[in-house]
Amino acid sequence: MHPFYWESAHGNFGDDLNLWLWDFLLPGLRDVHPETLLVGVGTVLNEALLPPRVRKLVVGSGFGYGSAPNLADAEEWDVRAVRGPLTARKLGLAERLGIVDPAVMVAEMPEFRNLPKNGGAIFVPHWESTVGGIWPMVCREADLSYVDPCGEAKSVIGKIAQAELVVAESMHAAILADAFRVPWVAVTTSQSINSFKWQDWAASLGVRYEPRQVPISSRAEAITKGARFWGISFKGRVHAPEAPCGPGTSETMLMERPEEPVSALRSAAKKLMAAPSILALRQARKAEPQLSADQVLAGKKDQFREVLADIHRDYF
Numbered sequence: 131m132h133p134f135y136w137e138s139a140h141g142n143f144g145d146d147l148n149l150w151l152w153d154f155l156l157p158g159l160r161d162v163h164p165e166t167l168l169v170g171v172g173t174v175l176n177e178a179l180l181p182p183r184v185r186k187l188v189v190g191s192g193f194g195y196g197s198a199p200n201l202a203d204a205e206e207w208d209v210r211a212v213r214g215p216l217t218a219r220k221l222g223l224a225e226r227l228g229i230v231d232p233a234v235m236v237a238e239m240p241e242f243r244n245l246p247k248n249g250g251a252i253f254v255p256h257w258e259s260t261v262g263g264i265w266p267m268v269c270r271e272a273d274l275s276y277v278d279p280c281g282e283a284k285s286v287i288g289k290i291a292q293a294e295l296v297v298a299e300s301m302h303a304a305i306l307a308d309a310f311r312v313p314w315v316a317v318t319t320s321q322s323i324n325s326f327k328w329q330d331w332a333a334s335l336g337v338r339y340e341p342r343q344v345p346i347s348s349r350a351e352a353i354t355k356g357a358r359f360w361g362i363s364f365k366g367r368v369h370a371p372e373a374p375c376g377p378g379t380s381e382t383m384l385m386e387r388p389e390e391p392v393s394a395l396r397s398a399a400k401k402l403m404a405a406p407s408i409l410a411l412r413q414a415r416k417a418e419p420q421l422s423a424d425q426v427l428a429g430k431k432d433q434f435r436e437v438l439a440d441i442h443r444d445y446f
Contacts, residue, residue, distance in 0.1 A: 131159045131187070131445070133168045136179065141280040142257045143287065144302030145172050147236060150284075154239055155232070155438055156446075163445055166208075171232050171302075173327045175199060175217065182206075187445070189437065190232035193217045194327035211437045214330035229437065230334045230430040233302055237309040238431070241284075242291050251295035251415055252277045254286070254303035259319050262350030268404050272411035279303065297414045299344070301328050308335065308427065313419030316341040317411075320355065334430065335422035342414050345406040360403065 135148035148171050152159055159168065166185045169175070173194035180186060180199060185206055192213030198220055201207045211229045212218050218228035236242060253274045255265055260280060269276035277289050279300045287306055290296055296307035296314040307314040316328070318341040328339040345359075346352050352359035401408075 131156075131163045131166045131168050133159075133170055134174065134180065134186075135170070136172050136174050138257060138280070140257055140261070143279055143281065143283040144233065144300065144305075146283040147171060147233060147287070147302075151232065151236060151239075155235055156441065158446060166445070173213075175212070175221065187441070188212065189441065190229065190434070191217075192231070192327050192330055193220045194324060194330070210441060211434065213327070214332075214334035216326060216330035216333060228330070228334060229433045231302075231305050231331050232434065233305045234309040234427065234431060235434060236287060236306060237291070242287065242310070245288060245291045247294055248292045249294050250275050250292075251297065252289060252293045253297045253299075253411060254279050254290070255299045255319070257300070258355065259299060259347075259351065262352075262354040263347045264351075264400060264404060265347055267401065268347050268407045268411060271401065271404075271408040272415060274411060274415055277303075295415070295419060297411065299341075301331065304328075305331060308337070308420075308422050311421065311424075313421050315414050315417050315419050317344045317414050318342075319344050319346050319351075320357070336426050337420050337422050342410065342417060344410040344414065347404050347407045348400070349403070 133148045133152045135145045138145060152168060152170060166187050169180065169186050169188045169191045171190065173192045174180065175191050175193040175198065176196040177199045178196050188207065188209040190211050190213055201209060201221060209223060209227065211227055212223065213228065213231045215225050215228035218225045251274050253265065253269050254277045255263065257279045259265065260278060266276040274297060277286055279286060290303060290306045290312065291310040293312050296303055296312050297317055298304040298307060298314050299317050299319060304314045304316055316339055325339060332339040346355065346357055349359050352364045356365045
């Protein structure tokens with residue numbers, strides 16, 4: 131059995147944790163049932179994304195994009211749990227199967243337990259915001275530490291676990307923060323965000339998804355998103371070439387090559403143009419954060435453990 135996950139060309143810690151989480155939750159899974167695909171963390175319950183005519187064991191995935199798959203063929207689909215009640219209803223499943231996102235179980239791994247808090251507040255953008263964005267500079271001005279969502283998954287998760295506050299555009303940054311009992315504030319840089327997956331997870335734990343709007347940080351980011359920046363619309367324009375994700379390859383890299391140092395004037399101009407983003411992140415840092423109730427999270431983890439026990443009995 132092998133875990134399926136959506137692999138971003140840039141990297142995305144929320145998807146990449148599938149590479150090792152299931153070996154902790156279901157040790158030995160790779161040695162049994164090679165014909166079965168384990169569909170775990172991610173918004174991947176999509177008719178076009180998952181391979182047809184392959185047996186799929188669904189353990190906590192969510193719907194959110196494209197067309198919902200037809201689960202009628204019991205030989206192809208074994209659905210044990212989905213991310214939340216909205217996914218369950220969308221797929222015509224019993225609502226009790228909408229338990230929680232499996233990423234909450236990362237907090238049970240020994241290597242992440244009892245990590246010391248560093249006293250800081252961090253910002254974790256959605257991976258798409260890193261392409262063309264200048265969020266490292268914006269975070270410095272907003273008194274936040276920037277965490278690249280495209281970094282190595284365990285490193286990103288460790289920073290979330292050690293934070294005192296997480297400002298999250300990345301949904302899995304909020305999920306992991308909540309799992310580690312770190313208060314979080316949801317934000318978005320998009321006016322047209324697909325909020326279904328957030329609402330799905332939020333409903334599973336009795337929290338709210340009411341994101342604070344944060345303006346886009348740069349013209350380059352607006353181009354990659356086909357969005358507006360300082361009143362100018364870039365919708366329908368040719369997008370900037372994609373580059374590997376991270377602050378070193380965003381607009382900072384494109385405009386600050388070693389052989390062409392950015393002048394103080396240019397740097398000041400970029401900071402001025404990003405002023406609305408800086409102000410919005412400062413306000414988000416001071417906003418009232420959320421955290422699910424201890425007993426609710428514990429109950430969902432217990433339900434998920436029961437699902438894992440049933441899978442172990444049936445497949446191992």
